[in-house]
Amino acid sequence: MISAHDRTPGTNGEPAAASAQLAEAIVEASAALSGKLDPQQLHDTIAAQATRLLGADLSLLHGTRTRMPTDRPRPLRLLASSGLPGALAGALDDLTSTPSLALSAAESRRVEQAAADDAALDRFADIRAIETCLKACWVLAAPLLGADRLLGVLTCAFSGRSAPSLELLPRVQALGALFALALAAAEREVERGAERRLHGARVDDADARAQAEQRAEALHRDARAAACEADARLAAERQWLRSIIEDFPVAIAVFDERGDRSLLASRRCEQLCGGPHPLTTPAPAQRALLCAPGGQPLPHHEMPLVRAARGQGTTCAELWFRRTDGSHVPVVVSAGPIRDGQGTILGAIASYEDVTHFMERERLREEWITIVAHDLKQPLTAITACAGVLSRRSEAADIRPWSQKILASVQRLERMTGDLLDASKIEARRFSLDRRPTDLRAHLRDAVELAAAERPERDVVLTADDDVPLVHVDEARIEQVIGNLLVNAAKYGDPAAPIRVTLSRRDAEAEIAVENRGPGIHPDDLPRLFQRFQRLASAPSRRSPPGTGLGLYICKGIVEAHGGRIWARSEPGETTAFHFTLPLSDAPSSGD
Secondary structure, three states: OOOHHHOOEOOOOOEOOHHHHHHHHHHHHHHHHOOOOOHHHHHHHHHHHHHHHHOOOEEEEEEOOOOOOOOOOOOOEEEEEEOOOHHHOOOOOEOOOOOOHHHHHHHHOOOEEEEOOHHHHHHOHHHHHHHHHHOOEEEEEEEEEEOOEEEEEEEEEEEOOOOOOOOHHHHHHHHHHHHHHHHHHHHHHHHHHHHHHHHHHOOOHHHHHHHHHOHHHHHHHHHHHHHHHHHHHHHHHHHHHHHHHHOOOOEEEEEEOOOOOOEEEOHHHHHHHOOOOOOOOOOOOOOOEEEOOOOOEOOHHHOHHHHHHOOOOEEEEEEEEEOOOOOEEEEEEEEEEEEOOOOOEEEEEEEEEEOHHHHHHHHHHHHHHHHHHHHHHHHHHHHHHHHHHHHHHOOOOOHHHHHHHHHHHHHHHHHHHHHHHHHHHHHOOOOOOOOEEEOHHHHHHHHHHHHHHHOOOOOEEEEEOOOOOOEEEOHHHHHHHHHHHHHHHHHHOOOOOOEEEEEEEEOOEEEEEEEEEOOOEOHHHHHHOOOOOOOOOEOOOOOOOOOOOOHHHHHHHHHHHOOOOEEEEEOOOOEEEEEEEEEOOOOOOOOO
């Protein structure tokens, strides 16, 4: 499985897939550009979409208003802007012969970018103008190319002199290609209109009477032609969007909630599925299944795309594609709804990331930990035996303390080895339990007596409700949890204050708490207290003691394997309490 630390954060603090965000930006920009054939309306839409989807503070669109021969330089004039103060429009209106970052991008035919430092201010006129309103900024210019012909240059400025994130360049390139297609389509429409107007001007006056007689028929024919043209344009836009989705390099699927509830998947998605997507309609005779980890097929209403179409997004869910040949591909799925301008859900989009290599890496890591921990056991056993014999048989007074130190160190190594093995099993979800009916009151009483014997200087007080029934638990594992919490309480608590252990019934759960008075746990440490390799630190000093930092992580794994919960509450300088629950049931859960 994928560990939490291997996942990347999303826009709401959760991990999220950058490819899904890019796909949503493409779909959103396509919807905004759809039907925009008026040049000025299209130019304004491109500038506004660039500002919003790229997170820019200012966007400029330069280009030419007329089509020029390819062997002559095209005048680079300001067509539209977003976020540009009106006073600066004149300084940026004509960049045809002025050294500028936009002109550099037009000539090089690639994305140019620069911080507004002294060198850039001296060299580029457009950066000088932008810097007067944004001060410290970073400027990026991207050529918009169609059939290797320059259609325009998109310039975006971002406040701050640090370079934008690495995810920005792919988004600029994808949106640039989309904007270029829209500009080319509008240019063709303008040319067709000019040709129609020219044709009308050439009509001979002698044909005026015939045209007048045929006007009614012509109007009717033109109306039908306009309708056909609109249908053809809509079909072309649909095909264009379909081509974008099918050729998208990331595995994505778009679910249309309207009409026939159709689904469109990229070729990469079909490669992961080994055939059609599970939601393809009509359903083919053989198709992949989307399953939970372990192979259990998901019900239709639980599939991420179906949930997203109901407005329930999914972020970084671990699932399997089970192919028709029986093999499976582990994937991380993120899905979200597609809405129109009024917020109505039109469908859903999902991205699928193949995480086979992550799974293999996790398997190798867990295998390595298991092998190392297992191979350490044999020499540790031999050292323990030899040190014990040396301690019992040596008559020299100075030998016994050293042998006791050897035994203590070996015991510590054995505990660390056991922690590594337990953590490995928890991470791989191979943690097994031997459940038996257990009297928690007697079990806690034995644990408290053992703790008192090991640390006679510490008082341990047990309080238990009488109405707690038998619970089905693994006695050794629960003893491990209680022992770890008692050791922590003795280690970090006030030696003069007693450790209090309570057992109570809470509805369908038994709750156990271990409380001590002492310096407490710093509030910043509480959220990550039960993560791997986290060690308790005293609130005043914040210094981490020695140890593997796996104790509380293993406690959490044991408690959750029983179907319970574990948490901590601490007030620095007052009390710290660790609570965990165990379900009250007549029999062990089916997961064991």
